[in-house]
Amino acid sequence: MPKGKTFIICGPSGVGKGTVVSRLMEADPTLYFSVSATTRAPRAGEADGVHYHFLTRERFQEWIDAGDFLEHAQFVGNFYGTPRRYVDEAMDQGRDVLLDIEIQGAEQIHQKRPEAVRIYIAPPSWEELERRLTGRGTEDGEKIRSRLARGREEFAAARDFDYLVINDTVEHAAAEIRAIMTAEHCRPAERAAQIEC
Amino acid sequence: MPKGKTFIICGPSGVGKGTVVSRLMEADPTLYFSVSATTRAPRAGEADGVHYHFLTRERFQEWIDAGDFLEHAQFVGNFYGTPRRYVDEAMDQGRDVLLDIEIQGAEQIHQKRPEAVRIYIAPPSWEELERRLTGRGTEDGEKIRSRLARGREEFAAARDFDYLVINDTVEHAAAEIRAIMTAEHCRPAERAAQIEC
Numbered sequence: 001m002p003k004g005k006t007f008i009i010c011g012p013s014g015v016g017k018g019t020v021v022s023r024l025m026e027a028d029p030t031l032y033f034s035v036s037a038t039t040r041a042p043r044a045g046e047a048d049g050v051h052y053h054f055l056t057r058e059r060f061q062e063w064i065d066a067g068d069f070l071e072h073a074q075f076v077g078n079f080y081g082t083p084r085r086y087v088d089e090a091m092d093q094g095r096d097v098l099l100d101i102e103i104q105g106a107e108q109i110h111q112k113r114p115e116a117v118r119i120y121i122a123p124p125s126w127e128e129l130e131r132r133l134t135g136r137g138t139e140d141g142e143k144i145r146s147r148l149a150r151g152r153e154e155f156a157a158a159r160d161f162d163y164l165v166i167n168d169t170v171e172h173a174a175a176e177i178r179a180i181m182t183a184e185h186c187r188p189a190e191r192a193a194q195i196e197c
Numbered sequence: 198m199p200k201g202k203t204f205i206i207c208g209p210s211g212v213g214k215g216t217v218v219s220r221l222m223e224a225d226p227t228l229y230f231s232v233s234a235t236t237r238a239p240r241a242g243e244a245d246g247v248h249y250h251f252l253t254r255e256r257f258q259e260w261i262d263a264g265d266f267l268e269h270a271q272f273v274g275n276f277y278g279t280p281r282r283y284v285d286e287a288m289d290q291g292r293d294v295l296l297d298i299e300i301q302g303a304e305q306i307h308q309k310r311p312e313a314v315r316i317y318i319a320p321p322s323w324e325e326l327e328r329r330l331t332g333r334g335t336e337d338g339e340k341i342r343s344r345l346a347r348g349r350e351e352f353a354a355a356r357d358f359d360y361l362v363i364n365d366t367v368e369h370a371a372a373e374i375r376a377i378m379t380a381e382h383c384r385p386a387e388r389a390a391q392i393e394c
């Protein structure tokens with residue numbers, strides 16, 4: 001059985017990564033969606049191992065020291081990271097892995113595992129992204145402007161990604177990502193071993 | 198409108214390239230299948246511009262001198278080549294181009310146009326390829342053995358290709374090539390220009 005592959009999904013806040021990932025998981029339940037570890041306290045309704053792996057600061061540091069994170073970072077006083085173990089277990093079972101992470105995390109993983117495929121999800125236009133962020137109605141104008149500015153900044157880095165998918169509709173974006181996953185399994189290094197000699 | 202891309206299809210004799218290409222053309226009539234030029238005489242039923250562009254030797258040499266071939270080669274005393282002009286016209290119209298060529302031709306195009314995507318179609322096994330070649334019933338044992346030996350030799354070069362598709366069933370192989378074509382249109386260099394800034 002061929003090993004699974006890791007697909008890193010990045011994109012600006014508000015672009016709809018979560019919805020696209022959900023659509024992919026619905027279409028292929030064998031996909032493994034990586035659950036992050038964090039030191040922040042669980043919120044109401046959040047379950048350990050489902051929404052996050054909740055770790056103490058000491059435990060998180062032990063994992064860092066042991067090289068047990070594919071990437072990790074600190075945001076607003078809390079640590080967040082991608083545990084290596086679950087990703088590797090899923091790939092060993094032949095399952096493809098989806099990681100929904102920040103662009104800095106994608107960079108860390110790319111250094112360690114250049115074979116991980118990096119996909120950036122972009123909005124059809126920056127105006128449309130602004131409409132989507134405003135439409136949420138959860139943030140004030142200043143926060144939205146700051147998110148937009150950061151999205152545009154990050155977009156320069158997206159040009160180094162393997163693929164750029166435009167989320168005009170969820171169906172279209174998910175179909176393109178599925179095509180990318182199929183194509184990446186057709187790389188000769190992997191495929192050549194599947195031909196009986 | 199984004200420009201079309203060139204997809205080079207190679208594979209050993211008997212693997213079923215023609216059938217896979219026909220299936221792709223049926224599914225997407227906008228695809229342009231490149232018609233080769235040749236100096237050999239038309240056979241019964243062959244039409245100029247449909248099966249081949251039939252050229253005199255003098256004309257063929259003029260095209261070579263003018264750089265009008267993406268690749269060309271001599272087989273059994275006749276010249277064969279891929280005219281650049283029709284490929285470029287199709288791509289300018291936004292059409293993807295399929296080239297069914299020999300592996301040496303693929304190498305020539307790769308030198309000139311590294312952005313052309315190289316797909317190698319392989320059999321599920323060499324035994325299966327032998328069965329397919331024998332099943333045709335058109336060639337004797339020695340010719341089949343020679344084709345098989347050449348196929349195995351070429352296969353080493355296929356590891357440098359961008360993609361390796363196994364033709365277990367025509368549907369499966371065609372679906373994988375369609376996925377590859379979709380994925381290759383998601384490359385950032387092309388896509389970034391499609392986002393309205």
